[in-house]
Amino acid sequence: MSKEMAPEHITIRTQMRIPYAYSAGLYVGRFLQELRDNEKIYANKCPKCGRLLLPPRIMCGRCSVRMGEWIEQGHKGTLVSFGVTIEPQVDVTTGENKKVPFTTAGIQLDGGAAILHLLEETDASKLRLGMRVEAVFKPREERQGLITDILHFKVVEE
Amino acid sequence: MVDEVTVREPIIVHQGFIVSYEYAAGEAGSRFYVELRDKGNILGTRCPQCSKVYVPPRTTCGACFGKLDEWVKLKAEGTLMTYTVVHYSLPVHPVGTPFAYGIIRLDGADTGLTHLLGEVDLESIRIGMRVKAVFKEDRQGNILDIKYFKPL
Numbered sequence: 192m193s194k195e196m197a198p199e200h201i202t203i204r205t206q207m208r209i210p211y212a213y214s215a216g217l218y219v220g221r222f223l224q225e226l227r228d229n230e231k232i233y234a235n236k237c238p239k240c241g242r243l244l245l246p247p248r249i250m251c252g253r254c255s256v257r258m259g260e261w262i263e264q265g266h267k268g269t270l271v272s273f274g275v276t277i278e279p280q281v282d283v284t285t286g287e288n289k290k291v292p293f294t295t296a297g298i299q300l301d302g303g304a305a306i307l308h309l310l311e312e313t314d315a316s317k318l319r320l321g322m323r324v325e326a327v328f329k330p331r332e333e334r335q336g337l338i339t340d341i342l343h344f345k346v347v348e349e
Numbered sequence: 350m351v352d353e354v355t356v357r358e359p360i361i362v363h364q365g366f367i368v369s370y371e372y373a374a375g376e377a378g379s380r381f382y383v384e385l386r387d388k389g390n391i392l393g394t395r396c397p398q399c400s401k402v403y404v405p406p407r408t409t410c411g412a413c414f415g416k417l418d419e420w421v422k423l424k425a426e427g428t429l430m431t432y433t434v435v436h437y438s439l440p441v442h443p444v445g446t447p448f449a450y451g452i453i454r455l456d457g458a459d460t461g462l463t464h465l466l467g468e469v470d471l472e473s474i475r476i477g478m479r480v481k482a483v484f485k486e487d488r489q490g491n492i493l494d495i496k497y498f499k500p501l
Contacts, residue, residue: 203373223360
């Protein structure tokens, strides 16, 4: 047959899917159950250094002691940091681009622990550090025992 | 407050990654897929130095480093060199389990082509059996334009 070039150049489009599962364990498992079943956000406290861990863990990594008391954090807190993402980026769990804009925020909960989550407001000019925010949960039937059972936090007037 | 940590049920978190990607089939791969898609033919390349025939085609001979620019059309029939029956389902597999993958040496080729085996009782697959390619009606220009190989 002939030695001519390929008539057109073919591109193969494909996907690699890597599913996995892990046990959330005793502490994070209980944390996720409380989120899903009772809309409660828990942290636990180190009896030695006094810091709060969210999600709760069995040991304090700094003090190497068993963590102590579980403290409910409430739904409200204060905005301590935020960033608005405007550049599309791949969501590795779906293989598709994330919808932009979205806001990632650090929130100091009234119970004392900090949480990193999404914020409903995506207009940075309407956000100020120190604003009061509140967790918005998904409806009970949509909650799966994941941190995304909290849909996002929203700014509230107080 | 939760005094004693007890889990009423184990929480298993199901997650995963999906990585979308694409790659160029290249000079030889493009020609192979275009011919497969448009004419339902399987092409290979022959080494002018050592006469080895590669299917799917390549541009360089792995045995003698010769440039492969002689194209040959192969019969869609060959011999099963080896196979494996898959029972564990994964997203990477193009079909549901149970099914079989085979490595087929087409008549006139010197290399094995990995593909699916179809229209076959999985228990009756044997190394050395004669098989034939079954082509899809609606071909897209990828290796699954061959649906599977079935026993002759």
